[in-house]
Amino acid sequence: MDIGFLTTLFEINIYGDITLFDVMVFVIIVLLSLITARMAITYLRRFLSDKIPKDLLNVVEKITYYGIIIIAVISSLTQFGINLSGLLVAGGFAGLIIGFASQSVVSNFVSGLFLIFERPVKIGDPVNVGDVTGIVEDINILSTVVRTFDGIYVRIPNEKVFTSNIVNYVANTARRFEYVVGIRYADDAEKAIEVIKQVVDAHPFVLKNPPAAIFVDKLADSSVNIAVRVWAPAEIWFEVKMDLLWKIKKAIEDEGIEIPFPQRVVWFANKLQKEV
Helix, strand or coil: CCHHHHHHHHCCCEEEEEHHHHHHHHHHHHHHHHHHHHHHHHHHHHHCCCCCCHHHHHHHHHHHHHHHHHHHHHHHHHHHCCCHHHHHHHHHHHHHHHHHCHHHHHHHHHHHHHHHHHHHCCCEEEEECCCCCCCEECCCCCEEEEECCCCCEEEEEEHHHHHHEEEEECCCCCEEEEEEEEECCCCCHHHHHHHHHHHHHHCCCCCCCCCEEEEEEEEEECCCEEEEHHHHEHHHHHHHHHHHHHHHHHHHHCCCCCCCCCCCCCCCCCCCCCCC
């Protein structure tokens, strides 16, 4: 192929002083920046996955990925003879205009930055935000994605997340749960407490510190209510709660202690009693 023809082709003006060669260089730089960004986050995952929390690593990956691309694109603009100082001034004015035109977007962006640095929630945490309860799947700059326990994905604007009361169920390493076990008035409450205590102490995931509390809490209409307050690791507290409840039921039944049905005693006046 004629070299002169290629030279002429590359020198064809597409717009003003921009040539086909300039466009090709720009495209190559962008492609290389994409490849470099992907390689960078791959190495970050390899070297930081066991050193920093998963949610923080996710933020670092996003900043690195988009940072490399933005720097490459801005640097390549000099290929077209664009004055970066003028571009920055124009970008500043555009930013002000966009900011006034889309205050909610800016608010969500700023709230996202606060959430990233304050870290009240992390990816994988079970949380309650407003009327949404579920597992945090992703924390983006503008929104937080929560998967409900029904498997529904909900996108919550970061402004709402930041200004709402956030309940994080695993922020503390331990979590307490409670049962109310009702027994008959005819049964021995002290024996029932001892049986329940043995079951609780034998469970491998019940925490010794803080200790469990087991005591008679209320003399109800149909039963003597025994409160059972137990601490377990926050990540598996629900499994422990379900398992321990069934074991307590079986243990007290094996000892002949019954959980009574609701009942009511009705007395008739003497004059209304039927004579036999």
